[in-house]
Amino acid sequence: MTETIQLGGAKETGFFPRLRTIIGRRTEGRGVILLLVILAVLAFTQPLVFTALPVTIGRIALIGIVALGLTAVILMGELDLSVASTLAASGVVVAIIPDLRIAIPAALLMGIVVGIINAFFIAIVGIASFIASLGMLFALSGLAFVLSNEVPVSIANQDAGLAFGQPLFGPVTPRILLFFLVFIAIQLFVTKVKAGREFFAVGGNRQAAYDSGIPVKRRIFTGFIISGFVSALAGVIYTLELTVATPTAGSTVLLASFAAAIIGGNYLKGGRGSIIGTLIGASSLGVLQVALFLSGVQVPVQNTLIGAILLIAVITDPSSLRAISARVRATLPDRTKVEAQ
Amino acid sequence: MAAVVEAKNITKAFGGVKAVDDVSVSVEAGEILAVVGENGAGKSTLMRILAGIETQDSGQVIVSGEVIPKSDAKASIDAGISLVHQELSLVPEMTVAENILLGSAPTTVGITRTRQMKQIAQAALEEIGVSVDLDERISKLSVALRQFVEIARAVARKPKVLILDEPTASLTPAETDYLLSMLQRLADRGMSIVYISHRIPEVFRLCDTVTILRDGKQISVLDVAKTTPQQVIDQMVGRELKKDLESKRSSSPGHVVLKAVGIRAEGVNDISLEVRAGEIIGLGGLVGAGRTELVRAIIGADPRKLGKVTLTVNGKTKVISSFESAVKAGVGYVPEERRTDGLALTMTVAENITLPNRKELSASGFQLARKIRTFADDLSKRVGLRPPEIDREAGQYSGGNQQKIVIAKWLGRRPALIVLDEPTRGVDVGAKAEIHRLVKELADNGTAVLVVSSDLPELLELADTIHVVRDGTITGTLSQEEADEKRVMSLAAGEQVENA
Amino acid sequence: MDKKTTLTQQMAVAQEPEKAIVERKTGALSWVAQNGIFIFLAVLILVASFAVNGFASLENLTSILNRAAPIGIVAVGMTYVVISGNYLDLSVVAQVATAGVIFLAVGNEYGLFVAALAAFAASLVYGIVNGVAVGYFKANAVIVTLATTYIGLGLLRFFSGGSIFFGNPDGPMEQFGQAKLGPIPASTFVLLAITIVLSILLTRTNFGFLVKSFGVNEKATRLAGVNTDRVIVGAFLVTAFAATLAGFVFAAYSNTAVSTMSQGFDFRALAAIIIGGTSVFGGRGSVLRTLLGVMFVSVLNNILVLVGISFGYQQLALGIIILLAVTLDVLSRKLGEK
Structure with missing residues (x-):
């Protein structure tokens, strides 16, 4: 070995320092804390939640699935507001085509096309993602109304729909199964697959990603296609379960999915976060919703609570806390010695 | 081969x-x-x-x-x-x-x-x-x-x-x-x-x-x-490096304007300094030594962990607790990044000049259009903006002219203290000389000046006293007579260089 | 001027003229992005007058004005948030409905004055919560206002029980809602008045100047000694006050109010702002242009209704128009840089 230089930052040895480093590297802290707090409170006030496990998992799947796709986009520092109406439009597509064997692929294909159009405006034209996807949100909700003639549409094959709502085994309904498949697929994609891992680079330092030869635009396309596909899948699930598609479906999806992703520690400016975090965020919200429902709390109040949680989550984001603490610190110190506590 | x-x-x-x-x-x-x-x-x-x-x-x-x-x-x-x-x-x-x-x-x-x-x-x-x-x-x-x-x-x-x-x-x-x-x-x-x-x-x-x-x-x-x-x-x-002795100012500094005691901040480790009226203090050192962090912490543009900063103007001493209070007390700041921090590039020269002077150029919140025009016109001529067209967007001007606009912004406030961070980076030779002259004029008229510069000849030409910063502390202070490139560099790099 | 200044000037003249200025080409595209609204609106009205049956009737024009007023008042207010570079305020949906319900529910019981106080107190809360989260905490405006939308709507539905409120027959609300000067409804005058006030505020005052300046360059504005966080709170407050006024006008027109009354106001207001030529990147825009944008959106909607095109297509059209208008803005900027 030739000469070396020690600059600090070497690997910690010993179990506890190691453990501390590992925990320090995770991003899911807030989600875990919120989940634990909710579970602890419920253990005393609403223990029923723990017995209603199938319901709770179903709820988590409902909230979480769109959030998972959204997370792929957020990791790159982009937003996809169009998820809500992608869900509604794909749900309508499933209902208006009589043959489910054609309807489901058509709906999923629509999700992919939506992703491609979003990414086109964002990566090629250069429009900020929130505004491009906002236009898309609006246009697609219009499309959902057009396709459905502004009324709820029942699916032709009611039996298939009813069967879809039944558990496959144990408490696992197709919805829950699909949710976990999506979770595993995206989780593996962003942690194991090179293209997925590069999402973090695209979000964390886009210039560096370009300079290293990462095809940034192609990654943005991939991200929005994932998000479009997953929300279309959610639309398919909604419609099949309810056996009817409404053009206004998914009105609170935007709120719940952003809340789940942000609570889970996904940094809105990109580069920091995890799919597991989103799962934890969705779990907190799902458990909370079931508990509120069991306690007889009305839906508007539930929405208020989730809105409040989202607001708190977004202003306690590390960069927001830095901003506010910098502001406080910039005004306070007018002393030269550390004062006694 | x-x-x-x-x-x-x-x-x-x-x-x-x-x-x-x-x-x-x-x-x-x-x-x-x-x-x-x-x-x-x-x-x-x-x-x-x-x-x-x-x-x-x-x-x-x-x-x-x-x-x-x-x-x-x-x-x-x-x-x-x-x-x-x-x-x-x-x-x-x-x-x-x-x-x-x-x-x-x-x-x-x-x-x-x-x-x-x-x-x-x-x-x-x-x-x-x-x-x-x-x-x-x-x-x-x-x-x-x-x-x-x-x-x-x-x-x-x-x-x-x-x-x-x-x-x-x-x-x-x-x-x-x-x-x-x-x-x-x-x-x-x-x-x-x-x-x-x-x-x-x-x-x-x-x-x-x-x-x-x-x-x-x-x-x-x-x-x-x-x-x-x-x-x-x-x-x-491409030119011979010489100390321009003719341009030396005979400084006779007045009372202490800026007093910063025990400043600690990100990258700054317990620094104190003073700047007097009519005096130019230079901060030398390598890039990343903590000079920018120091001046920003002093004027409150970035948070400081500890430290007390006061500004004395017309016999009145005010504590600087935030950047807004600094500007209010009479501080002008020409930041390092002119294009992102110093100017709003797509706004006009007049609008950029109005920004820090808006209170003087308005009556009960309403802007006085005519007063703004004469004010901006005056200042842009005073700093030698070429051409002095105040309705052009700032971004249309060359680097040197842009820097003159930034200086003009603050000149209008007749600041008690002006802080300049790399005032001539990326500026052509002609504009550089003009900016130097402006800075000296300011000092001659009684303004306290604090200059950060990595450009050694610039530092030597402008500063009455140079503090050299390394690793967030002042490693040496040189008067104008003592200072030369070698001394500043050796203090900045922390190497003992034998005196030739 | 003293001698030294003259010296500087002499020096300046004596030196070689440098390449001091880069002339900026203002291409056709950027002209269209900023001023296209005049042409679009004129063409739309011309075509409609000749080609669309029932468009050019007095009754129809009055109805366009009636519908344009609430959305217009929201849009001119929200222009402030857009110009400040904070994208938009989604919570105007909740704000308009809250104000509408308060004006009728509280107004019926305690009179209009108390109702107005209550409504503006509510808008103060909205403006401050949104503004503090976005300004002081530097949180993303889209997400913050998405959250406050649901907080607000949830609270409104909880307290109102989701029911529809009717104003007292011939009460002050109804009287205002039906008042007209010739064929022009009173609400149009409210829209014009607030447009003029907000336009003056934006172009003639320090506050408006700072909103714009923040939109162009946040850092440079802060480094001029401006408390930029407060400017952002101000921009959200302007939007909130306007939304409350819109709630009043809207509730008065129909003499009813319900928590769902203002669905879609956020998008339609944004569409009007963008089509009017205000840049979604902040820093460039005007309240008067937004007014034109509002007229465009309202006339377009009216035409679509008259020719029997369904709500879905209207929505679809607006979404596409938003995308096209922003594309135009982006392309004109890109070309302008070269």
Whole structure:
């Protein structure tokens, strides 16, 4: 070995320092804390939640699935507001085509096309993602109304729909199964697959990603296609379960999915976060919703609570806390010695 | 021997100004080539073109006889050109290993082979002799360590030629020392190295050949063994460096205007200083020494952990507790980054000048259009804005003129203290002289002036007293008579330089 | 001027003239992005007058004005948030409905004055919560206002029980809602008045100047000694006050109010702002242009209704128009840089 230089930052040895480093590297802290707090409170006030496990998992799947796709986009520092109406439009597509064997692929294909159009405006034209996807949100909700003639549409094959709502085994309904498949697929994609891992680079330092030869635009396309596909899948699930598609479906999806992703520690400016975090965020919200429902709390109040949680989550984001603490610190110190506590 | 990498007749213009003008360089295997020049000479642009990040207007990059396609970062990397950037280009939230293999991680059917990735990263780190936890996030590492990770990334790509752009800017002397010997080792093994620096001693210690750029043009290519530092500097500057003794001011400082005691902030470790009315205090030191952080903490533009700052104007002493209170008390601030922090580029000259002076130019919240016009017109003429058209967008002006607009903004407030951070970076020679004269005028009229500058001649010309900052503390204070480039540099670098 | 200044000036003249200025080409595209609204609106009205049956009737024009007023008042207010570079305020949906319900529910019981106080108190809360989260905490405006939308709507539905409120027959609300000067409804005058006030505020005062300046360059504005966080709170407050006024006008027109009354106001207001030529990147825009944008959106909607095109297509059309208008803005900027 030739000469070396020690600059600090070497690997910690010993179990506890190691453990501390590992925990320090995770991003899911807030989600875990919120989940634990909710579970602890419920253990005393609403223990029923723990017995209603199938319901709770179903709820988590409902909230979480769109959030998972959204997370792929957020990791790159982009937003996809169009998820809500992608869900509604794909749900309508499933209902208006009589043959489910054609309807489901058509709906999923629509999700992919939506992703491609979003990414086109964002990566090629250069429009900020929130505004491009906002236009898309609006246009697609219009499309959902057009396709459905502004009324709820029942699916032709009611039996298939009813069967879809039944558990496959144990408490696992197709919805829950699909949710976990999506979770595993995206989780593996962003942690194991090179293209997925590069999402973090695209979000964390886009210039560096370009300079290293990462095809940034192609990654943005991939991200929005994932998000479009997953929300279309959610639309398919909604419609099949309810056996009817409404053009206004998914009105609170935007709120719940952003809340789940942000609570889970996904940094809105990109580069920091995890799919597991989103799962934890969705779990907190799902458990909370079931508990509120069991306690007889009305839906508007539930929405208020989730809105409040989202607001708190977004202003306690590390960069927001830095901003506010910098502001406080910039005004306070007018002393030269550390004062006694 | 044949050249490994050759750049032929590269030309690149930004908005009509030629940043690189018909430059050709070539490196052989194992050769270390220095590219030197003043700020804005076109070094970085040339290197970005070599790395395929910037698109040249004309000219070719040839590696081992093959022409590399324009502006294709991936193709350049694959051909064997690896660039270590001046601005760190790591992804802060990714690990050391991931950053070293950014964009080039080994895969099987698209799936990252984590173990192999770590092995490659480890090998690259060992090759440059640096030990660091591969799973640590970049955001947790020191600036010096990040610099070495960046070099490891370049080395991991097994480049034919390694380009380093000012790699020692943020390193301590010991780290610099290590870096230079490490590069020598790499070159001994046959890697070609292009080394960009404006630190001449490093060039003479390390390099075989030196290419000198000035205003985008290639001035000469010299064999380092057959030249002297003085020759290189003369060619870089293109003029003789002399102290301009005629422009010396006879300063007679008045009362203490700024008093900063025990300032601690990010990168600043317990600094106190005073500036008197009519006095110009210079802050010298290397890039990253903590000067910008210091002045920003003093005036409240960035948070400070500890410290007390007061400003005394007309016998009244006010505590500076935030940037707003600083401006209110009579501080003007010309920031380092003129285009992002100093000006709103798409607003007009008049609007930019109005910004800090809006209270004086309005009555009960309503802007006084006519008063604004005469005010802005006056100031833009006073600072020598050319042409003094106040309805033009600030972004349309050249760098020197833009800086005059920033100064004009604050001149209007007749500030008690003005803080200037690198006031003439990227400014042409003519505008530079005008800005210097403006600063001296301000001091002559009783304003306290605090100047941060990495440009030694500038510091020596302007400052009545120079504080040299290193690692967040003041390592020495030199009066105008004592100060020369050598003394300032030795205090800045922390090396004992014998007095000749 | 003193002697030294003259010296500087002499120096300046004596030196070689440098390339001091880069002339900026203002291409056709950027002209269209900023001023296209005049042409679009004129063409739309011309075509409609000739080709669309029933468009050019007095009754129809009055109805366009009636519908344009609430959305217009929201849009001119929200222009402030857009110009400040904070994209938009989604929570105007909740704000308009809250104000509408308060004006009728509280107004019926305690009179209009108390209702107005209550409504403006609510808008104060909205403006401050949104503004503090976006300004002081630097949180993303889209997400913050998405959250406050649901907080607000949830609270409104909880307290109102989701029911529809009717104003007292011939009460002050109804009287205002039906008042006209000739064929022009009173609400149009409210829209014009607030447009003029907000236009003066934006172009003639320090506050408006700072909103714009923040939109162009946040850092440079802060480094001129401006408390930029407060400017952002101000921009959200302007939007909130306007939304409350819109709630009043809207509730008065129909003499009913319900928590769902203002669905889609956020998008339609944004569409009007963008089509009017205000840049979603902040810094460039005007309240008067937004007014034109509002007229465009309202006339377009009216035409689509008259020719029997369904609600879905209207929505689809607006979404596409937003995308096209922003594309135009982006392309004109890109060309302007070159």
